[in-house]
Amino acid sequence: MTTTLILHHYPASPFSEKIRLMLGFKGLAWKSVIVPSLMPKPEVQSLTGGYRKTPFLQIGADIYCDTALISTLLEHAQDEPPLYPPPLKGLARIFAQWADTTLFWTAMAYNLQPRGAAVLFANAPPGAAQAFAHDRGAMSAGMARLRPQDATVAYRSYLRRLGHMVREHDFLFGAEPCVADFAAYHPLWFTRACVPAMAGIFDATPAITEWMDRIAAIGHGYPEKLSGEDAITVAAAAEPLPLLGEAFQDEHGIALGTQVKVAAESFGTEPTQGELIAATRTRYTLRRQDERVGTVHVHFPRVGYVLKGC
Numbered sequence: 001m002t003t004t005l006i007l008h009h010y011p012a013s014p015f016s017e018k019i020r021l022m023l024g025f026k027g028l029a030w031k032s033v034i035v036p037s038l039m040p041k042p043e044v045q046s047l048t049g050g051y052r053k054t055p056f057l058q059i060g061a062d063i064y065c066d067t068a069l070i071s072t073l074l075e076h077a078q079d080e081p082p083l084y085p086p087p088l089k090g091l092a093r094i095f096a097q098w099a100d101t102t103l104f105w106t107a108m109a110y111n112l113q114p115r116g117a118a119v120l121f122a123n124a125p126p127g128a129a130q131a132f133a134h135d136r137g138a139m140s141a142g143m144a145r146l147r148p149q150d151a152t153v154a155y156r157s158y159l160r161r162l163g164h165m166v167r168e169h170d171f172l173f174g175a176e177p178c179v180a181d182f183a184a185y186h187p188l189w190f191t192r193a194c195v196p197a198m199a200g201i202f203d204a205t206p207a208i209t210e211w212m213d214r215i216a217a218i219g220h221g222y223p224e225k226l227s228g229e230d231a232i233t234v235a236a237a238a239e240p241l242p243l244l245g246e247a248f249q250d251e252h253g254i255a256l257g258t259q260v261k262v263a264a265e266s267f268g269t270e271p272t273q274g275e276l277i278a279a280t281r282t283r284y285t286l287r288r289q290d291e292r293v294g295t296v297h298v299h300f301p302r303v304g305y306v307l308k309g310c
Ligand SMILES: N[C@@H](CCC(=O)N[C@@H](CS)C(=O)NCC(=O)O)C(=O)O
Pocket: 012, 013, 014, 015, 016, 036, 037, 038, 039, 052, 053, 054, 055, 065, 066, 067, 068, 100, 267, 268
């Protein structure tokens, strides 16, 4: 049974930075597969069955989608130091969800306004900016997006509020980081690392940049390169891990064994289709076959995802 952690990600992906730092926090060794940032993604979709977002984590023939689920998986893989310290569990999880949604989209609307986009694509080949805009436009069809002016005002307010928290102690909720810190950090990291011309917004809150330095110092653990093809070979050679036997929680009137589709509620709603083999309190698991990867189990968190019969 393999337990090697394989992270599929790309350098400029904020949600990937969240997980890379969590791997560093836990001091873990992992395999690093760089995936494309735009469609098409044939190797990604061979493994996930449709889900295209970044990052996802592979352990043999098990695929874990979404950083909320990956974070809980890392906590199970290694409980110390904790991402979810017991007294903060509810608070930190809810805070992380706010950071991964409201804070993330506010920061990105600020980051990718024309001045930021110009920096991001300054050294990219011709057509790259248009291809990115087209890809992300299709992913966010139907979503309400903030205008840069409104995003700037909100981002400043959020930075001030976060700044108050990290003036009191080194990390958001105390002397040690927890899941909330990693979730709040990654959209700000994109501002600082990927569109530095936009980083003047931090000038008013030096406590934030000091906190960011503390998080960055955690590092990424022990990555080792792996090709996408080799990741597929790993999946093809492995059997999915046994399910944990957690109770079936049926909210949809869909029995285990049914062919279903699971998709994100919004942004990147490409569904994964397969046989529903688990629907626990917190996650769905689909079994699917692929000619390249054989049988894989693809896992999703329930929060933020939509389950439908085929
Ligand atoms: N809720 C997801 C969000 C992931 C997400 O939106 N990732 C961005 C990159 S940071 C993405 O998928 N962009 C499009 C892509 O990489 O194909 C999670 O927590 O993993």
